[in-house]
Amino acid sequence: MNVLVMGAGQLARMMALAGAPLNLKVTAYDVNSAKVQHPVTGEIYPLTLEQAVAAADVVSSEFEHIPYPVQAVCEASGKFRPNSTAIKAGGDRRQEKALLDQAGVANAAYRVVQTESEFYAALEQLGLPLVLKSALAGYDGKGQWRLKQQADAAAVWADIAAFMAGAEHSLPQAIVAEQFVRFDREVSLVGARNAQGETVVYPLTENHHVNGVLTVSQALPSNEALQAQAKQMFDAVANQLSYVGVLALEFFQVGDQLLVNEIAPRVHNSGHWTQQGADTCQFENHLRAVCGLPLGSTALVRPTVMVNILGEDYVDPAVLSLPSCHLHWYGKGKRPGRKMGHINLCGDTPAQLAERFLALSTLLPEAGFPEVADVAKTLASKV
Amino acid sequence: MNVLVMGAGQLARMMALAGAPLNLKVTAYDVNSAKVQHPVTGEIYPLTLEQAVAAADVVSSEFEHIPYPVQAVCEASGKFRPNSTAIKAGGDRRQEKALLDQAGVANAAYRVVQTESEFYAALEQLGLPLVLKSALAGYDGKGQWRLKQQADAAAVWADIAAFMAGAEHSLPQAIVAEQFVRFDREVSLVGARNAQGETVVYPLTENHHVNGVLTVSQALPSNEALQAQAKQMFDAVANQLSYVGVLALEFFQVGDQLLVNEIAPRVHNSGHWTQQGADTCQFENHLRAVCGLPLGSTALVRPTVMVNILGEDYVDPAVLSLPSCHLHWYGKGKRPGRKMGHINLCGDTPAQLAERFLALSTLLPEAGFPEVADVAKTLASKV
Numbered sequence: 001m002n003v004l005v006m007g008a009g010q011l012a013r014m015m016a017l018a019g020a021p022l023n024l025k026v027t028a029y030d031v032n033s034a035k036v037q038h039p040v041t042g043e044i045y046p047l048t049l050e051q052a053v054a055a056a057d058v059v060s061s062e063f064e065h066i067p068y069p070v071q072a073v074c075e076a077s078g079k080f081r082p083n084s085t086a087i088k089a090g091g092d093r094r095q096e097k098a099l100l101d102q103a104g105v106a107n108a109a110y111r112v113v114q115t116e117s118e119f120y121a122a123l124e125q126l127g128l129p130l131v132l133k134s135a136l137a138g139y140d141g142k143g144q145w146r147l148k149q150q151a152d153a154a155a156v157w158a159d160i161a162a163f164m165a166g167a168e169h170s171l172p173q174a175i176v177a178e179q180f181v182r183f184d185r186e187v188s189l190v191g192a193r194n195a196q197g198e199t200v201v202y203p204l205t206e207n208h209h210v211n212g213v214l215t216v217s218q219a220l221p222s223n224e225a226l227q228a229q230a231k232q233m234f235d236a237v238a239n240q241l242s243y244v245g246v247l248a249l250e251f252f253q254v255g256d257q258l259l260v261n262e263i264a265p266r267v268h269n270s271g272h273w274t275q276q277g278a279d280t281c282q283f284e285n286h287l288r289a290v291c292g293l294p295l296g297s298t299a300l301v302r303p304t305v306m307v308n309i310l311g312e313d314y315v316d317p318a319v320l321s322l323p324s325c326h327l328h329w330y331g332k333g334k335r336p337g338r339k340m341g342h343i344n345l346c347g348d349t350p351a352q353l354a355e356r357f358l359a360l361s362t363l364l365p366e367a368g369f370p371e372v373a374d375v376a377k378t379l380a381s382k383v
Numbered sequence: 384m385n386v387l388v389m390g391a392g393q394l395a396r397m398m399a400l401a402g403a404p405l406n407l408k409v410t411a412y413d414v415n416s417a418k419v420q421h422p423v424t425g426e427i428y429p430l431t432l433e434q435a436v437a438a439a440d441v442v443s444s445e446f447e448h449i450p451y452p453v454q455a456v457c458e459a460s461g462k463f464r465p466n467s468t469a470i471k472a473g474g475d476r477r478q479e480k481a482l483l484d485q486a487g488v489a490n491a492a493y494r495v496v497q498t499e500s501e502f503y504a505a506l507e508q509l510g511l512p513l514v515l516k517s518a519l520a521g522y523d524g525k526g527q528w529r530l531k532q533q534a535d536a537a538a539v540w541a542d543i544a545a546f547m548a549g550a551e552h553s554l555p556q557a558i559v560a561e562q563f564v565r566f567d568r569e570v571s572l573v574g575a576r577n578a579q580g581e582t583v584v585y586p587l588t589e590n591h592h593v594n595g596v597l598t599v600s601q602a603l604p605s606n607e608a609l610q611a612q613a614k615q616m617f618d619a620v621a622n623q624l625s626y627v628g629v630l631a632l633e634f635f636q637v638g639d640q641l642l643v644n645e646i647a648p649r650v651h652n653s654g655h656w657t658q659q660g661a662d663t664c665q666f667e668n669h670l671r672a673v674c675g676l677p678l679g680s681t682a683l684v685r686p687t688v689m690v691n692i693l694g695e696d697y698v699d700p701a702v703l704s705l706p707s708c709h710l711h712w713y714g715k716g717k718r719p720g721r722k723m724g725h726i727n728l729c730g731d732t733p734a735q736l737a738e739r740f741l742a743l744s745t746l747l748p749e750a751g752f753p754e755v756a757d758v759a760k761t762l763a764s765k766v
Contacts, residue, residue: 327404
């Protein structure tokens with residue numbers, strides 16, 4: 001089968017690598033260059049979007065910020081999985097919050113803000129601190145503000161107003177103001193739903209962010225109640241969207257309660273550990289779901305952590321001497337802060353993994369691996 | 384790094400898939416078509432062999448029957464790993480047997496036969512039964528004879544003489560006559576040696592053949608003495624060859640003694656289980672070795688079996704519903720008996736694997752999976 005993926009980044013690349021053994025041929029449409037290409041080799045195929053969609057058995061996506069006209073072409077083909085409603089909910093904070101409410105899953109109280117008076121009304125109704133996020137193209141910490149005290153309100157609004165005025169979007173921009181959640185930790189759930197409505201989910205993953213960018217993900221030891229709570233919310237959102245493919249839910253955990261922070265209608269960075277740590281990786285399961293193949297087992301094989309490589313195109317080769325240490329480069333050009341690759345590390349036991357993670361962290365300089373050493377130490381102190 | 388592989392079959396394909404995450408770009412030279420191509424996508428690169436060799440950082444191989452003039456080009460570049468001596472030993476039974484003797488590893492007594500008188504001399508010196516193998520291009524059961532009783536000698540020799548006369552080889556053909564070994568089972572050891580002389584080996588694998596073609600491989604539970612014996616022989620052969628890359632040794636096991644049957648100077652079908660069952664798969668370890676990266680851990684992650692798909696381009700998709708069941712298609716055109724793909728199946732325990740293997744075997748028709756159901760039943764009866 002031929003699968004055309006909107007977006008030609010690392011997620012499409014890893015789908016192509018996971019699909020080849022199943023004879024699933026993945027090509028990618030780069031929405032910026034409007035070129036159809038192979039996401040691993042870079043080979044360019046002389047096809048228009050329409051031709052590539054026509055030639056594909058399935059059309060899918062690696063990201064949510066696909067221009068609406070492109071989505072329309074995909075949707076019209078009748079082979080776009082997940083569907084455009086899901087992609088749009090992932091790409092527009094307004095639609096995302098409305099979806100979460102419709103699905104009946106807990107999420108932070110919010111108001112949509114477009115004007116100064118709406119801004120101050122939101123402040124009054126939701127209280128402080130307040131988190132403000134641009135509805136469109138908010139990503140990895142960009143287009144986000146925090147308002148901690150009333151005295152800063154005017155300055156924050158001025159910033160937001162300037163951002164809204166400068167936003168280059170064909171769609172009307174807005175801000176979603178949310179009550180700040182004093183969370184204990186950030187976790188996420190990656191799972192898959194097929195066209196028959198069956199769902200499978202991976203173990204919950206604990207995520208560590210620095211400046212809004214994921215640095216470390218760790219598959220969590222079994223916690224049945226929390227896993228069941230997350231699974232219920234996953235099913236509610238996925239069913240609400242008639243979703244087909246891999247979907248990720250990011251949560252704030254407060255005590256033993258989860259609130260959905262955001263959804264990603266695609267394979268997700270916090271699911272990269274599944275390449276080494278789970279029976280079937282998220283890339284294969286996404287392809288299985290969208291191609292109508294049976295969903296694969298999501299069972300944890302071994303305790304695993306994933307460490308992002310940010311803005312660096314070199315890692316000490318000594319990391320490859322560590323048992324169960326796997327490098328995944330994305331073949332991208334170096335840029336500060338850019339996601340260049342990741343490292344998956346496994347252990348037979350949580351204690352062995354913690355020990356290996358400490359050893360790994362000593363080989364990773366702080367610049368490309370912010371706070372990774374701290375996370376490794378914290379993990380080691382817990383086992 | 385750019386790695387050029389001689390041969391564009393499934394082994395080069397799986398190297399390319401294993402190399403991409405390490406930013407190792409694998410291209411393949413098809414010795415039949417004399418074309419340089421991508422072993423996964425089939426993209427053709429307009430390069431001659433010489434140009435491709437010049438452009439590569441490392442030149443390697445996926446098979447041993449590389450024409451000598453092609454090997455000469457590779458060897459002259461100074462970047463051919465493993466070296467031409469090793470490739471030739473794998474491709475010529477005479478050189479292989481001489482190598483085994485030089486390395487001092489146990490193997491069946493033999494004579495090289497080119498004439499009728501040498502044939503009868505070998506018969507007298509080695510006794511019956513006798514196994515006769517063509518020195519060149521003996522592969523997967525082709526070009527092999529068994530002589531069980533004296534009365535059949537003339538007929539077998541007539542067959543061999545006709546084969547030798549019809550052989551299309553630029554090199555002088557011959558037959559290697561060997562004492563038949565009454566083995567208890569066939570096992571193999573896959574391992575890697577780097578340029579510094581360090582070696583790592585995977586757990587011994589038990590192999591089941593039908594008509595000389597591998598059908599099932601199973602990573603064996605730890606047997607320290609046998610593993611040490613095999614490792615000693617691996618080191619002896621690999622060191623004798625100043626070998627760099629993955630090397631496979633096939634053994635006859637007689638009681639608790641191993642005799643080397645043959646070597647394969649490449650990644651090997653009996654090592655395909657390492658894709659799901661070992662810390663680092665054989666394809667990645669081959670690339671690590673030839674590219675000068677640290678060798679990866681060869682530890683068993685979970686009990687695993689590998690089942691070959693022979694001559695079939697369809698498998699019941701229900702196999703993907705089995706936990707830990709992974710399909711690996713090679714993207715090849717269907718031909719009777721051809722290796723079209725394989726299935727890797729894991730379990731958390733030997734008993735769980737045996738149970739899953741029984742379930743899998745009921746989904747695999749006898750035609751494409753000869754004797755697989757029997758092997759599954761035997762395995763289940765042992766745990």
